[in-house]
Amino acid sequence: MQVVLLIVLLTAHLALAHWYGHTEAVLPQLAMLAVQGMAVWAVFTRYRRSPSLIRLPWLLLALAVLMQMLWDSTNVLATVLGDKGGYLAALATVLSALYVIPCMFMSTRLFTQHEPRTVVALDLVLLCMVAALVYQFFITLLSGPLASDPASIYVVVYLADAIDFSLAAMAILRLFGARSFRWRFFYYVASAYLLVNASVACIYNRVEMHGLPWWAGSLIDVPHALLLVVALRQPPRWLRTYRPSLGVSQTIGSFAPILLAMMVVMLGISTSRINFVLSLLVGAAAVLFYGLRVAFIQSRHIDQQRAIDLSTWRLEQQVGRDPLTGIANRATLDTRLREVLEEGRSTGCFGSLLMIDIDYFKQYNDSLGHIAGDACLIQVAGALSRSQVRARDLVARYGGEEFAIVLVDTNAEVALEVARRLVTAIEHLQIAHPACPLGRLSISIGVATQTEQTPIDPVAMLDQADHALYRAKRNGRNRFEAATGDADPSSALYGASNA
Numbered sequence: 103m104q105v106v107l108l109i110v111l112l113t114a115h116l117a118l119a120h121w122y123g124h125t126e127a128v129l130p131q132l133a134m135l136a137v138q139g140m141a142v143w144a145v146f147t148r149y150r151r152s153p154s155l156i157r158l159p160w161l162l163l164a165l166a167v168l169m170q171m172l173w174d175s176t177n178v179l180a181t182v183l184g185d186k187g188g189y190l191a192a193l194a195t196v197l198s199a200l201y202v203i204p205c206m207f208m209s210t211r212l213f214t215q216h217e218p219r220t221v222v223a224l225d226l227v228l229l230c231m232v233a234a235l236v237y238q239f240f241i242t243l244l245s246g247p248l249a250s251d252p253a254s255i256y257v258v259v260y261l262a263d264a265i266d267f268s269l270a271a272m273a274i275l276r277l278f279g280a281r282s283f284r285w286r287f288f289y290y291v292a293s294a295y296l297l298v299n300a301s302v303a304c305i306y307n308r309v310e311m312h313g314l315p316w317w318a319g320s321l322i323d324v325p326h327a328l329l330l331v332v333a334l335r336q337p338p339r340w341l342r343t344y345r346p347s348l349g350v351s352q353t354i355g356s357f358a359p360i361l362l363a364m365m366v367v368m369l370g371i372s373t374s375r376i377n378f379v380l381s382l383l384v385g386a387a388a389v390l391f392y393g394l395r396v397a398f399i400q401s402r403h404i405d406q407q408r409a410i411d412l413s414t415w416r417l418e419q420q421v422g423r424d425p426l427t428g429i430a431n432r433a434t435l436d437t438r439l440r441e442v443l444e445e446g447r448s449t450g451c452f453g454s455l456l457m458i459d460i461d462y463f464k465q466y467n468d469s470l471g472h473i474a475g476d477a478c479l480i481q482v483a484g485a486l487s488r489s490q491v492r493a494r495d496l497v498a499r500y501g502g503e504e505f506a507i508v509l510v511d512t513n514a515e516v517a518l519e520v521a522r523r524l525v526t527a528i529e530h531l532q533i534a535h536p537a538c539p540l541g542r543l544s545i546s547i548g549v550a551t552q553t554e555q556t557p558i559d560p561v562a563m564l565d566q567a568d569h570a571l572y573r574a575k576r577n578g579r580n581r582f583e584a585a586t587g588d589a590d591p592s593s594a595l596y597g598a599s600n601a
């Protein structure tokens with residue numbers, strides 16, 4: 103139905119232009135207005151059917167065509183009322199140029215929900231600069247004394263072409279950078295319109311320089327008729343199947359806003375014919391504003407990266423930590439023990455492992471309660487961490503009231519010495535234990551040292567240390583035992599002295 107009406111209007115426009123001429127008669131221009139009106143209606147229909155995030159671009163596209171309609175209406179008014187002062191002609195010129203503003207906005211903005219306000223404000227400043235320059239440029243060149251200079255007309259025509267084709271190119275780029283089908287469809291419609299519009303404007307402006315033929319007005323119908331058809335028809339299949347990679351999409355999205363600054367610079371260079379100082383200032387301001395935009399985004403990005411690094415670090419810390427005591431957990435112990443065993447195997451500098459268990463902890467809990475038990479575990483963990491272990495060694499909670507210490511490059515003799523110091527350190531904490539023969543908290547330790555035969559798998563080493571610990575318990579607690587063979591004589595002595 104709409105297509106039939108469109109064909110009727112296009113034919114009527116051609117026929118009326120042929121009979122009455124293009125520029126002087128009202129009827130052909132009214133036919134042109136009707137075609138534009140249908141295009142606005144089609145885009146507006148898409149606007150109403152779209153989800154909220156993509157509505158603004160559709161509205162901007164409708165606004166762009168609406169501005170072309172206003173331009174056309176001003177021409178009709180000038181034809182009907184006469185335009186002796188040339189005001190309506192000037193207004194029409196400005197309107198014909200200002201349609202680039204909504205087009206620029208829809209081709210260069212990212213339309214993301216969380217875009218910082220500063221960035222939006224900077225883009226709006228650039229956009230206002232474009233609008234002011236377009237106004238100044240067209241008004242001065244087309245209605246001032248320079249208007250009679252053919253060179254001025256050429257500058258205007260070339261500039262208009264450059265702007266139109268840049269907008270079309272940007273919309274095409276956005277089409278190939280859009281990952282969501284709805285956005286691809288929007289940029290597909292917009293780029294089809296902008297490309298054909300740029301081509302038509304390019305031909306129209308050149309034809310106009312030699313006097314407009316009767317059919318020239320129908321050229322202006324072409325982009326609007328195409329817009330109507332493309333917006334209402336089913337999209338082609340490739341548009342659904344095509345999907346750019348995230349990298350391509352992000353690169354194109356990041357590049358888009360530079361077009362705004364480019365436009366200001368281009369317009370600034372063109373206005374140098376009218377006002378050199380102004381053009382210089384405008385060019386510098388465009389670079390400055392774009393620089394500010396980049397700097398702002400960059401600093402935000404650095405801030406975000408820092409926050410991500412921090413939370414990643416915290417997460418890593420939490421994953422490898424025991425939540426109660428804050429020292430390393432079983433998973434970290436296994437990893438570190440395997441590393442130390444591998445290192446020992448390859449360098450010959452063997453490591454040791456201490457398995458530590460709090461004596462009579464069940465009774466401690468039973469007599470003082472679980473809360474006190476937890477506090478005791480925290481205290482013991484702190485004491486073990488502080489007690490003469492080096493930065494490369496690892497103190498971990500093995501589970502329950504059991505702890506483990508991995509000692510890098512430490513032979514049996516030194517490991518037993520460390521075990522002795524630990525037993526003393528816990529003793530010096532003087533934690534009262536009413537249900538234990540000593541009357542204060544103590545620990546037992548099993549010590550295992552790596553040899554050439556020790557497998558890399560941590561289980562074997564843990565098992566050895568656990569056996570030694572069992573022996574320490576069996577031999578009276580508050581002592582340490584070595585996993586290799588008999589109990590160390592010094593251990594027995596120490597144990598005897600504390601029994």
Ligand SMILES: Nc1nc2c(ncn2[C@@H]2O[C@H](COP(=O)(O)OP(=O)(O)OP(=O)(O)O)[C@@H](O)[C@H]2O)c(=O)[nH]1
Pocket residue numbers: 426459460461462463464465467471472473474475476479501502503575579
């Ligand atoms: N408060 C508290 N108690 C815990 C925690 N994890 C394990 N336990 C307790 O630690 C106690 C360990 O008891 P047992 O394995 O019998 O060992 P023990 O009483 O220390 O006896 P020996 O090791 O033979 O000296 C149990 O009562 C557990 O409930 C914890 O996170 N907090």
